[in-house]
Amino acid sequence: MSDLASTRDILQTLVGFDTTSRHSNLALIEWVEAYLDGHGVPHRRAPNADGSKTNLLATIGPAIEGGAVLSGHTDVVPVDGQAWTSDPWITVERDGKLYGRGTCDMKGFLALALATVPHLIAARPQKPVHLAFSYDEEIGCLGAPLLIELIRRELPKPAFVVVGEPTDMVAVNGHKGINYYNVIVSGHEAHSSQTHLGVSANVEAVRLMASLVALADRLERDGDPASPFMPRGATLTIGTINGGTAGNILARECKFVFDLRCPPGIDPEAIIAPFIAEAAALDTALKARSPDAGVVVKGYAATPPFGPEPDGLAETFARRFAGDNGPPRVVSYGAEAGQFQEAGFSTILCGPGSIEQAHQPDEYVEISQLERGQAFMRRLVEWAASAE
Numbered sequence: 001m002s003d004l005a006s007t008r009d010i011l012q013t014l015v016g017f018d019t020t021s022r023h024s025n026l027a028l029i030e031w032v033e034a035y036l037d038g039h040g041v042p043h044r045r046a047p048n049a050d051g052s053k054t055n056l057l058a059t060i061g062p063a064i065e066g067g068a069v070l071s072g073h074t075d076v077v078p079v080d081g082q083a084w085t086s087d088p089w090i091t092v093e094r095d096g097k098l099y100g101r102g103t104c105d106m107k108g109f110l111a112l113a114l115a116t117v118p119h120l121i122a123a124r125p126q127k128p129v130h131l132a133f134s135y136d137e138e139i140g141c142l143g144a145p146l147l148i149e150l151i152r153r154e155l156p157k158p159a160f161v162v163v164g165e166p167t168d169m170v171a172v173n174g175h176k177g178i179n180y181y182n183v184i185v186s187g188h189e190a191h192s193s194q195t196h197l198g199v200s201a202n203v204e205a206v207r208l209m210a211s212l213v214a215l216a217d218r219l220e221r222d223g224d225p226a227s228p229f230m231p232r233g234a235t236l237t238i239g240t241i242n243g244g245t246a247g248n249i250l251a252r253e254c255k256f257v258f259d260l261r262c263p264p265g266i267d268p269e270a271i272i273a274p275f276i277a278e279a280a281a282l283d284t285a286l287k288a289r290s291p292d293a294g295v296v297v298k299g300y301a302a303t304p305p306f307g308p309e310p311d312g313l314a315e316t317f318a319r320r321f322a323g324d325n326g327p328p329r330v331v332s333y334g335a336e337a338g339q340f341q342e343a344g345f346s347t348i349l350c351g352p353g354s355i356e357q358a359h360q361p362d363e364y365v366e367i368s369q370l371e372r373g374q375a376f377m378r379r380l381v382e383w384a385a386s387a388e
Contacts, residue, residue, distance in 0.1 A: 011111035067128035073137030082361035104353030109164030140301025160314035164351030174330035177305035306338035
């Protein structure tokens with residue numbers, strides 16, 4: 001079987017597991033473990049608190065320092081409400097593209113890494129290559145900290161980490177950080193004609209959301225024209241809103257979620273502090289009207305930004321493996337690279353596919369991107385087998 005055929009077969013298998021973040025990833029992990037067992041590759045888990053999801057760490061080669069980590073997440077975003085023209089859980093080829101949920105973000109990279117395992121073993125590597133597969137990246141990079149802790153605790157320190165997010169197989173040395181916030185506004189139900197007897201959680205939530213929209217507009221205006229990111233500066237969006245039970249009832253509760261994405265060097269806590277103060281003041285005012293009313297703002301995920309490293313080892317090797325001589329590049333999406341970098345690892349983003357295809361109906365990865373990924377992996381194998 002050719003390298004491409006093996007990669008495609010593995011990708012088709014991985015896509016067949018519905019690992020939307022609200023579901024478990026254990027079935028996919030168990031398949032990967034069986035695949036690794038078939039090649040005699042040792043592996044270990046780093047599960048979440050209730051064991052419903054897990055990270056996976058595997059090592060090919062000697063247990064020494066100076067190895068490479070190939071990292072990727074196993075979860076995908078939902079397909080709910082999207083107009084797919086084929087089954088999102090079955091890989092379909094059309095016009096040189098492989099369609100399916102996760103083909104681009106980022107099971108294509110996982111397939112490339114797994115297809116490389118037998119080649120690494122055959123090359124008798126002098127340096128280890130570690131596979132680090134995480135859970136719940138799509139909902140705030142929640143799984144990676146446990147995985148990184150496992151790497152730091154149990155592995156000789158790797159030389160560098162490649163996070164295989166879709167970058168068109170070129171090196172990317174920066175991404176924005178992400179902070180997610182959940183806001184719950186509690187009201188007091190009454191007939192909508194009797195506004196003096198209750199508190200509409202929806203109305204009060206709209207006041208807070210109006211402040212966030214104004215903040216988002218200011219952040220857009222204040223974006224540094226010299227920033228390499230697009231959009232230039234920090235961004236804020238409201239992702240979900242849920243509130244009320246009927247048109248003629250003052251809403252008892254309204255919940256909304258927003259995210260704040262900041263480039264390196266911008267403090268998200270400083271940006272959001274005035275809103276937190278506004279929410280606290282509103283909480284006091286609502287409780288004065290009704291003891292059961294109020295506002296709760298809770299951050300539930302914070303992913304650090306990722307920035308260029310002076311003479312970064314990860315970027316040096318990734319460019320070499322990818323045949324990339326282009327200019328420095330950054331992306332506006334968030335990823336686990338910032339978490340690896342914060343933990344002290346030289347890190348780079350480099351993987352097949354484009355972020356423009358990620359999270360879309362009819363998500364796809366171009367076969368040519370997988371071929372470029374295979375060239376990357378072949379050079380990685382040569383490096384691992386060398387005494388360099």
